[in-house]
Amino acid sequence: MEFKIDKIEDWQKIIDQILPELQHNILLLKGNLGAGKTTFTQFLLKNLGSQDEVSSPTYAIVNEYDTPQGNVFHFDLYRMKSADEVEDIGIYEYLDNSFLCIIEWPEIFEEEISDLLHHEMSIENKGEYRVINFR
Template sequence: MEFTYHLENINSVAEQILEHLDSKIVLFNGNMGAGKTTLVNALLKAMQSTDIATSPTFSIVNEYQLPEDKVYHFDFYRIESIEEAYNFGIEDYLSSDHWIFMEWPERISELLPENAQTIIITELEDSQRSLKLTINKESLTENNAMTVPKF
């Protein structure tokens, strides 16, 4: 699925994304400021959560409540090694049956399950975004436009 949208239409975009997801593990790929957390917030709203998504850059993971489930929202931007992900128990999160939203997932690419779906967000002019929803994590390696920060 691919389309272009204005930020003021993000809530309807979130509803369309949810209709096309086949996995509860969603990888968000896009440059800094592309709107990954903004989209996560819209997805939470579409999932009837009363929580507000904030960037988990410093906490690494935020937890949001849904009516009958929960969402773990990760930001791996500050992860310096795969061992850090193991240290906070990433395997436990991945083996849960809860929703998992990951920003900067390429930092832990070797740990990502094959059934994860990827959302690639690209900034365009005039508050527009291009969004591509793929069926699995393979798109992380296909999209060479994203710059992964190295420490």
């Protein structure tokens, strides 16, 4: 699925299309700094019924959010230096005990979870608009 958006309100249209397609508990979220990964996550969690304030997990590495469906864990692996470091934070426990794990900057750990069922979403900032691909 590919989408093009040019204003923040358009994220809701993306969520409306993607939410029914979420079948797996892992969502790899790719995009450059400032592409809109956290903004997407804010809209997604609101639509999942979370009352929590959603923020980037850049420094915490992982944020936990409550939803009626279960826990959602939001990771930012940007500062991780190796797959071993990601494993050391207990990522497999999170994956096993979540309704959904959203993983920003997943590239460093992508090979390790390639065999697990997951979705992938990329956000490309084109200046005046963004192109979103979801699979």
